Amino acid sequence: MNRETSFSSSDTLVVVDRSTRRRNIIIAAVVGIAVLLAAFLIFGRGGDEKAAGAAGAGPGGGQVPTVTVVVPGRTQVARAIAATGSLAARVDMPVGVAGEGGMVASVLVQPGQWVGAGQTLAVIDRAVQARQTQQLAAQVQVARADAALAQNEFERSESLVGRGFVSKADLDRKRAARDAATARVRVSEASLAESRARMGRLDIRSPAAGLVLERNVEPGQVVSPGSGALFRVARGGEMELKAQLSEADLVTLKVGAPASVTPVGSAQSYAGSVWQISPVVNMQNRQGVARIALPYNETLRPGGFASVSIVAGSQEAPVLPESAIQSDDKGNFVYVVSKANRAERRPVKTGTVTPAGIAVVEGLSGNEMVVLRAGGFLNPGDRVRPQRQKN
CATH class of the missing domain: 2.40.420.20 (conserved putative lor/sdh protein from methanococcus maripaludis s2 fold)
Structure with a gap:
């Protein structure tokens, strides 16, 4: 039993020694390969970097960006002119007292209201004028009655001239009396028409259809032709921008050029077009006015400020x-x-x-x-x- 045990131990030692030697060889081979790979990467990258540096270096040795x-x-682009200006009614109609005036009896409209042509805006008390008109109407009736009587007398006298009962001189006087009575009728009728026209002018009316911008009168106020504008009406509600442009920009503009208007404080723009270019230039600031027509919009308020971009042709650039x-x-x-x-x-x-x-x-x-x-x-x-x- 001791001999077998000794043999087994010796054999085991030989096997262990051979396994250790093989493992060491494998480890040494792996380490050698890793060292070679690292050296290749290091030296290869350095060469590439040197080549890249040589290619990207400038005359002074620095990098070329x-x-x-x-x-x-x-490209064909539109030539635009930028400007600023104030908004206003395109046709601003001041409405005042056309007649002799008097005390305002009632006001029928408010600012922001649309009115038609000839629509009554305010009424002035007409009690005195109404009485005068009635008196003139009665005078017309009297004159017509006198004219009818004179016509009858002339016709009777004319029928009696042939019989010798009325002389030609009397007939001429009857004819003159008839003509005078007829003339007095026309005078009375003219006076009545004048009185009615004066009374009609006590109604303050809009000269055209449009938007009421201002109302400067209240019931009970006494007005006269010297009272100034009682109302302001924008004809048709049309607005405009009065853009201030330099002398050089005015030369390039033409009537009908499209424009885009942006009121201050608003992100929305409104399309319009140039409808009038100022024929004169201000001598102090060397600027003129281009008036840009705009359709009605409730956000466009006269007196406001706005910017505008006007298309003044195109160019290649x-x-x-x-x-x-x-x-x-x-x-x-x-x-x-x-x-x-x-x-x-x-x-x-x-x-x-x-x-x-x-x-x-x-x-x-x-x-x-x-x-x-x-x-x-x-x-x-x-x-x-x-x-x-x-x-």
């Missing part, structure tokens, strides 16, 4: 996004990339703002490579690597 550029070309246009104390400018891949500052003048961007009316032909972004980090003369914008 990559900038996104675009060639804008030229490069259109750039807002990010491409820089600004400083010298004005607006962009950076363009030269053939030598250098950044060049280019002063520009901007125009209409469109949904596609801002039109550049001066400074660019449209064939340049314009830096879209990062212009604020460039300086004139910097070397750059241009990259076209992807659509």
Whole structure:
């Protein structure tokens, strides 16, 4: 039993020694492979970085930035003129006392109410004028009766002339009396018509259909032709904007040009058109007035302030996004990339703002490579690597 135990122990030791040796070999192989892989990655990446650095280095050894550029070309854009002004009634009709006046008996309308042509706005007491009219009407009746009597006497005398009972001289007197009575009838009728017209003018009426803007009279107030405007009516409810424009802008405008008006404090715009351009320019501020007609809308109130954009024709111009246009104390400018891949500052003048961007009316032909972004980090003369914008 001792011999078998000794043999088993010796065999076990041999097996253990061989397993340990194999495991050590495998571990050494794995470690060697890992070291080789790490060395390859380190030295390979360093070579690539050196190559990239050599490719991206500038003349001074620095990095050359990559900038996104675009060639804008030229696009047909509308030329818009921006201005401000005050709202007013297109035809503002002041309504006052047309007759001799008197005490106001009643006022029939309120501001904001629509009225028709000839509609009564207020009534002045007419008790005295009514009595005078009645008296003149009675005088007309008397004159007509006198005229009828004179006509009958003339006809009887005319029938008796042939018999010799009435002389021709008497007939002539009868004819003259008849003509005078007829004339007195016409005078009386004219006086009656005048009195009725005067009494009718005691009704203050609207000269045209429109919207009542102001009411400056109350019942019991005594008014006369010198009392001024008792009402203000906007004919047809039409409004307008009196836009103040520079002398240069007035030259480019034409009657009928479309416009968009935005009242102060409102996000809504209203379409209108230029219906009149001032024929004179103010000598102090060198500005003129363009009057823009607007249809009635309850949010357009005379006396309010509004801004307007007037379309004054169209033009071809490069259109750039807002990010491409820089600004400083010298004005607006962009950076363009030269053939030598250098950044060049280019002063520009901007125009209409469109949904596609801002039109550049001066400074660019449209064939340049314009830096879209990062212009604020460039300086004139910097070397750059241009990259076209992807659509």
